[in-house]
Amino acid sequence: MAAVKFHMLDITYKIVGDGVVILIFGKTDDGKRICLMDDSFEPYFYVLPKKKEDIEKLRPAIESVKISRDDYNFFVKRTEVLKRKLNGRLADVIKVTVNNPKAVPPMREEIAKKPGVQGIYEADILFVRRYLIDRKLTPLTTWEVEGEFINFRSRVSVLKAAKITQLSDDVAENLRVLAIDLETYSATREIMPTENPILMVSFYGTESLNNSKSRIFRKVITYKKFNTDKDYIEFVGGEAELIMRFKEVIDEFKPDVIVGYNSDSFDMPYLRTRANKHRIELDIGLDFSSLRMSKGQAEHAYIPGIAHVDIYRFIRNTMPTMLKTDTLDLDSVARELLGEGKAEADVSELATTWDRHPEKLEQYCEYNLKDSELAFGLFRSLFLNMAEMVKIVGLSLFDVTRMTFSQLVEWFLIKQTPLYEEIVPNKPEHADVKERITKTYQGGFVVEPKPGLYDDIAVFDFRSLYPSIIASHNISPSTLNCSCCEDKAKKVPLEGKNYWFCEKKKGFISQVIEELITRRMRISEIIKKEKEENKLLRARSQTVKILANAFYGYLGFYAARWYSLESAQSVTAWGRFHINKVIEKAQKEGFNVLYGDTDSVFLSLKGRSQKDALKFVEAINMELPGVMELELEEFYPKGIFVSAKIGEAGAKKKYALLNEHGAIKIRGFEMVRRNWSPIAREVQENVISIILREGDVEKAFNYVRKTMKELEQKKVPVEKVTIFTQIQKGLDDYENVGPHVAAAKRMLAKGYPMVAGSLVRYIVVQGKGKISDRVKLPEEVQEGEYDDQYYINNQIIPSVDRIFEVLGYSKEALLESKDQSKLGTFFK
């Protein structure tokens, strides 16, 4: 018998004969990669009978179900009767254990048809997740494993586990992490993996993540020869050889984690497409299986045995509100989190350089390597946060880094259910989702932004508002309007509704969130006591807080298993009650409340110091009950507020703030993106910058006026009015012919292949009729051949009109200003 300390990195399963084995890949405390094999876990689900008396009739009927499908024999191994809680009520349920995870969906259908069956539960809990939850095993942390090494096809030794126990909370220290990045041939902005080869691949990694002295591994593989003294550049014979070397490097480096930036939807699928083209198997999985692309709405690239982390996905899912940057491209994110951006190189010139000036390729190799280095850096700087999320939610690094907040909350709740003997509610039926999606309810309290340009703004955040409300008012689907407290319970301050929550028994959700809150309080206590900064505890505290904050949104999320409109309504009702108190106090203190939304308040300091603002927060916090806390987010020397929907109630936030370091934080202006013309993007960026950095509204106005005039005089180059859009499906599948579809049809007529993913470039030209009747391709237009009025009215004006509107210039003013003679009246 061997006994090892083990850290899990990935988990999967394999069908063996009529049964199933769990395969757990990871590494031992002394750095060896191994695989645990566990054949002692079986798939199961629950059947809820209509009547308790039906149970003994139902059991034999269920036990006799047998299904044969795709060479598999599916059968029921046994049934048991258990007591479980469903929506707060105790019920007798039948636990049905089957032989194969793939048996569950057909079994579910078959058994649901039987008379006496009320419902089937937990038949959609993925097998490996079920394993981790039931065995109380946490990925990445330290397990103790006893067993014997066996022969089993795998790149690493396989230990047949006789006993696995959770030993401690300590995360693996010595991870081998390898970041990768591709550069590909692309003469246009279009990305076409079937047409264009990979030109380079870079690697940046370490043999031990926590050891700063550990050797750094750097490599760029490419296949066009040029003179260089960079020893990390390796030349191969062509693309096929590049892919073969890619596989070898992975095999030799033996990474525990592979990192990329947007690698789920770019690098990995690109590699796979190119490998297919060369008939190369991308069998880098530790069980010798291939890179697997799973396709839902979002693609995931899964490598059995290795934790592939797409760091962009993690950031996008869990961090955008915490970041100052509004765009999540690698350069912006790395600048903010690592303090350095991408290397200098014009990637749109790579294809030309490759074809005509290979001697200049070295800078592209440096650029390529830098991208890997940044992805690696982001992984290193966020690993604590990811690991904490893994520890709380209890699923693999791969899963956790790809989940949205609603999914994280849901799986966190699912993990708690065995402790409370709760049954996991089913996902809503399609019809329920459709109905729920239409339901709206009153949200947070909003003080309409007072549009304008302001100096010295202090922003306060009420971050723990909703979690503390859920805990202290016992808000849960199961405690809503209980029969035991109807007369005595405190009523939710919500006009027209008579809601209350049980004051005798804790609800599942409120109890779970209360434990999260107290856990965070304990962590905060320790942090306060310790003199030195404890990064681990800070990450833990932050992660708990983020998760707790997501509970409210989850309760009102249409696809949630524990959806409860009434609960969500009650949370916001109590929230409005509390924020109103803060606003009243701020006004009493003499601050100018510029804007408030749900859990945040923007105060203008004019005439008062930052110290006064800090004192104000302190005073508020003294009076707040329990865990509730108001925090200072940041001071901003300058900011502009725009109401997105002028005159309407519930205006959405739209503002740009300049912080003390000169960085601009923009919220709500993100509409000007790819499918807008470059000229519109450029104008919006420059206008915001001139107004905030130079404080010169007139200059910004003149700049826009000048640009519109240039448009009218046809001086703007065609590429700046060319709109890029991607075709998402076959042209015949479009019901509506939008401008991009019209352009695509023109391209098709000219013999360009137009499939899902094809990029369309078009220019709107003058003429009559719908916009889609007036699109032309870049090759069809002369310089200056564009509809200046379209670009002025549909591109330039919408990108800046709100900004000018709040500064006293109406849309009409912008338009009229084209007439020189009237200009004088706008500047007094």
Place this chain on the structure above:
DNA sequence: GATTGGCGGGG
């Protein structure tokens, strides 16, 4: 006014 379709990241 309601519905449809594209966007993000990546070269």
Place this chain on the structure above:
DNA sequence: GTGTACGCCAATC
């Protein structure tokens, strides 16, 4: 893989 992405916005119907 016992599978669930999301929220915003313009153009068209």
